[in-house]
Amino acid sequence: MQRRFSRDVITIVVIVTVLAVAITAGVFVLINRFTTFTEATEGCRITTPDGSLDLEIEQAQIAAVIAGVAHRRKLPERAVVIAYATGIQESKLENISYGDRDSLGVFQQRPSQGWGTPEQLLDPVYATGKFFSALVKVKNYRKIPLHEAAQEVQRSADGSLYAQHEDNAKILAAAFTGRVPRAVHCWFSPEGDEKTPAPAPAPDEARRELARNLGSGTTLDVSSRKRGWLIATWSLAHAQKYGLRRVRYDGHAWNVTAGEEGGWQADAEASRERVQLS
Structure with missing residues (x-):
């Protein structure tokens, strides 16, 4: 039993x-x-006549910063293309806090080589400014092959690797400089979750950072359609960070509630003289 x-x-x-x-x-x-x-459920899509790319939101923010710094310095689109190709190769356009030896940031610049302090190099605005300061000293950088110009700045082990990213860099440059309107669309959940709650809308904070990126005199009033789309695109790429729900410009509006398939929609009340954030 x-x-x-x-x-x-x-x-x-x-x-x-x-x-x-x-x-x-x-x-x-x-x-x-x-x-x-x-x-x-979050990401960004870049669409131009030359092709389409998908980015993570952080990558789109870095791309917007690079275009903004170039605009502030009145640099040609070729400089932006070179910066993108370099950033893609070095970090996949991510602001990483590690790398070979003491390399840091988007361009994997080294404090020991005089690029700046670790804190400075992890600031994408600062790091991009240092990259462009070195690039403009390269003789004929607008005309020589992209990988040669990038290598003159970076002095990497194999400079030929930058060339493979030129086509994607051109797509990004056309979009984030504002030359191609409505080329960038990002989507994310406005509600957030327990780990990443949605921030309260902070358009004033976004404006301050935009001014730091593009220059101290930057406002949301625009003097040209291209500049307007550069500002609108920068704002969209940073919408999640600053809790923005809507960006309006040039007869179109982006709204976070539209989701992945939304994109820029016609809005007859969207101004052509000013980018509107809310």
């Missing part, structure tokens, strides 16, 4: 154990699926 009871108990224990493992595995799969789905 005791022996039969022990077998019954063992059988029950085995069944419970198998069920527990199965349930745990199922929950794990569901969590993975949910995580994947969540990660896919």
